[in-house]
Amino acid sequence: MFELVLPVGFHAERLERSYGKFVISPLERGYGDTVGNSLRRILLSSIKGTALIAVRIKDVLHEFSTIPGVLEEVPIIILNLKRVRLAFDPQADDRQELYLRVREKGEVRASAIEAPPGVEIVNPEEYLFSVTGDLKDGEIYAEMTAMRGIGFVPAESYPDSIREGFPAGTIFLDGLFSPVKRVNYSVENVRVKAAMDKEKLNLEIWTDGTRKPDEVFAEAVGIFGQLAERLRVKLEAPPLPSYEERRLRFEQRQRIKAIISQPIESLELQKRTLTCLKEAGFVTIGDLVTKTPKEMLKIKNFGEKSLKEIREVLEKFDMDFGMDLSEVLKEEEEL
Structure with missing residues (x-):
């Protein structure tokens, strides 16, 4: 066998x-x-790995700046900070704050960064910058944020959930998370x-x-x-719609959007029915189709005859009362 x-x-x-x-x-x-x-x-x-994702340097408003008394410009310092490798203890929080304070002339390396308990700087000899002159207020002070992540994430791809809460002047770094x-x-x-x-x-x-x-x-x-x-799980339908299915769905949504945005006058209803709808506060077709027949019959002077008239008109657009327009009105998905 x-x-x-x-x-x-x-x-x-x-x-x-x-x-x-x-x-x-x-x-x-x-x-x-x-x-x-x-x-x-x-x-x-x-x-999964860890990386510095943001830095805030005192008196530096953007990454294309210079720091008085420092040999390197800020873009070079940022590149050097990306090379700093961090290791988090398994029990450590996913987000950690680190600090750097320099007051003397000379080379500054990653070992000068103050890390909290549970965070190790694996390459403390990594060069950051050199102080060659007098510093404003006698020091350079920086706050850094490190996080856990996966692979490589460009700074411009960070979601709002990560960016929110950072003060003005924060410089975001590409996340080199992969170890x-x-x-x-x-x-x-x-x-x-x-x-x-x-x-x-x-x-x-x-x-x-x-x-x-x-x-x-x-x-x-x-x-x-x-x-x-x-791969062992059998699906009853494709996990993702095909391009043709997405195209047809997109066109259908656009068609419905165009219809529901039109004023109720475009339905060419009888004057009595139209007046009744206006007095009830209806402005567009979208206002109309989201109501149920039961809700419509509660409107003053609106009866079964008017309900039938509107339904016959809506049928021409493949529409009816009681429609849920949430899927139609949500943000468009890419084709």
């Missing part, structure tokens, strides 16, 4: 703080590239009993030291497993 050859686990051939080599074997022919490439993509794009610096894999042929075409996957991971290679490897395998598990 023929059966798939699958590995029983992995072997950490070499493991250091920022480097790890993992071996997965045996694998069926072709599985080495399949698994290796998938894990590589996950490791480079989807692993993975580099991933490489290779595939070798191995023999399993009489079969000579099985494979061994060698996976190498380099991190920035904020997380250990075996931690990020386990997280990547977990994500890979979640993906495989989701």
